[in-house]
Each structure stands twice: as C-alpha cells, then as structure tokens.
Amino acid sequence: MEALFYILPGIFVVVGIFGVVRTLRRSSEISRAWRHGRTAEARCLRSYTTTSGGGGDTSVTTTLHHVYEFTTAEGRAVRFDEPNGPSTVVEGDFVTVYYLPDRPERATAHRPARGKLAAGTGCMLVFFGVFIAFSIIFMVMAHVIFAETDGLLP
Template identity: 40%
Template sequence: MTDHGPSTAGILASLAFVALGIVAGIANARQVDRVRRTFAEGLAAEAVVLATYKTESTSGVGDNRSTTTTHHTILAFRTLDGREFRLDERNGRRRAVGDRIEVRYLPERPDRAVAVDRGPGEDIAGWVLCILLIAGGLVGLAISLSPNSIDVPNPRTWIH
C-alpha cells in the first residue's frame, strides 16, 4: 500500500471552508442579535408599502445553471421625531402596494427597521449555510488527513 501523505491543498481548502463558516456564523449571530434587540427595545411606527419588485440572478454553467429570485418590498415610515425612512425589505412576506404594516426601529439606527410580522424562521437559512460550510470543511479535512488507502497495482505485473 502506498501512502502519499496529506494533501496540503486539500487541507488549506478545507480550513478555508471552516473559517468561512465561522465568519458567516458570527455575521448571522450579529444579525439575529440586532433583530432581537430591535424587537425588544425598538420604537413602533407604521410603514406603508410604496412598491414591490423582484430581481433574478443566474449562476452556474450549462445544465448546472440555476436562477434565484429575490422579492423586494419598498417600505416607508416616519420616526417619532418626524424623519422619513425607506427600507428595501428582501425576501420577506409578499405585500401589496398600499399595505400598512408595523415596523420597529432603534432610535439610533432607524435605517435598520424590522417589520413586526417578520417570520421566526427567516434567520434559519443563515444558520444552515454556516453548518454546511463548517461540516463540508471538516469532512474535506478528514479526507485530506486520512492516509491514501487506494493501492493501484502496476499493470506490467499482470502478465506472467
């Protein structure tokens, strides 16, 4: 059996996936904390839907092409001190122009207001991405560090 040792490129790529998953997890945790804090401490305001639109992005090549559609809602609201803000809410609930909804905002950051009817599972996608990146990186690391167990026989020895 031949042991070629661990692959440096495989180890580095795997560690990059793990690091990316950790960075994504930290960013997602900060977003979740910001939303939680906005709900707990934020001020309420009524927002009106000004417009809705969608954007599409395509990735991949040939048969592996996929299109992602993002639904946007433009919300406008006025803070208690009279300042007007507009938000571009992405992939939230589908809304119609003219709908009125409640938003909450922190007085120091009204530009980061959050719709009150925001679904509880809207942060799950971020956590799933983190888990997949870290798990994929750890699997790749395990494969890169495992000894090469495939022994390819020399074809010249097949003929007697």
C-alpha cells in the first residue's frame, strides 16, 4: 500500500515533465517557423471539432481543428492538422502557413504573435510546474506520515 503513495505521484511527475518538454518543443518550433521559416499559401481542406470532458458536473472543452495542405518550395505536397485555429477559416479558404524547410509537416497557420505564444507557453509551464510540485509535495508528505507511523496507518 505504501508503494502506491510513491508510484502514483512518480507517474504524475513523469507526465508533468513530458508536458513541459512537449510544450517547450512546440513553442520553439512555432517561434522558429515564424522567425526563420518559409511561407506558403495553403488551402483549408477540412475543419472539425473535438470535445473533451465528461459533461454533467465537469466542463466540456471544444477544440476547433483545421486540415491544411500546401506545396513547399521544393514542390512537396504537405498536409497537416492544426488545433485551435481561428473560427473564421472555413473549408476552401486560403491562408499563409509558416514552416521550416526540414520539417514542413510541423507547419503552423497561426499568424505571428510572439507575445501571445510566450503568454500561452508561460501559462502551460506554470500549470505543469504546480502539477509537478503538488505531486512531489504529496510524495514527501506520504513519506513523512509513513516514517512517523512506522508504516501503520490508523
């Protein structure tokens, strides 16, 4: 039973670290594409929504996705799916995409907004930091409780 109080928060810490790495990686990719990447005209092939959350007592979150297709400067056709796009873009619209020549499949159709990207990344890092800190504090408190009671809980 005692191992559960170490294993579960440990898994939460690993998930939090994975979230931090993923957030920083995507933020860096978008920033580099805006700063050093190429642009191309892309066509919106499809838009759709996904929902998450259980409903009832919990909130439901809806995310708008767009599927874009463009041709790189080298003539390669690339199709990518991007979440959280503007609701004003519909099927058939043309948009400017930003991409790095070595990874065009990681393109973005978001307009350059460095401040917004930094704020969003910062909020996600704070969220994951609190999540990791809470998990570690929980693990430490469990250790203290088990050390004081010699593993015997009332």
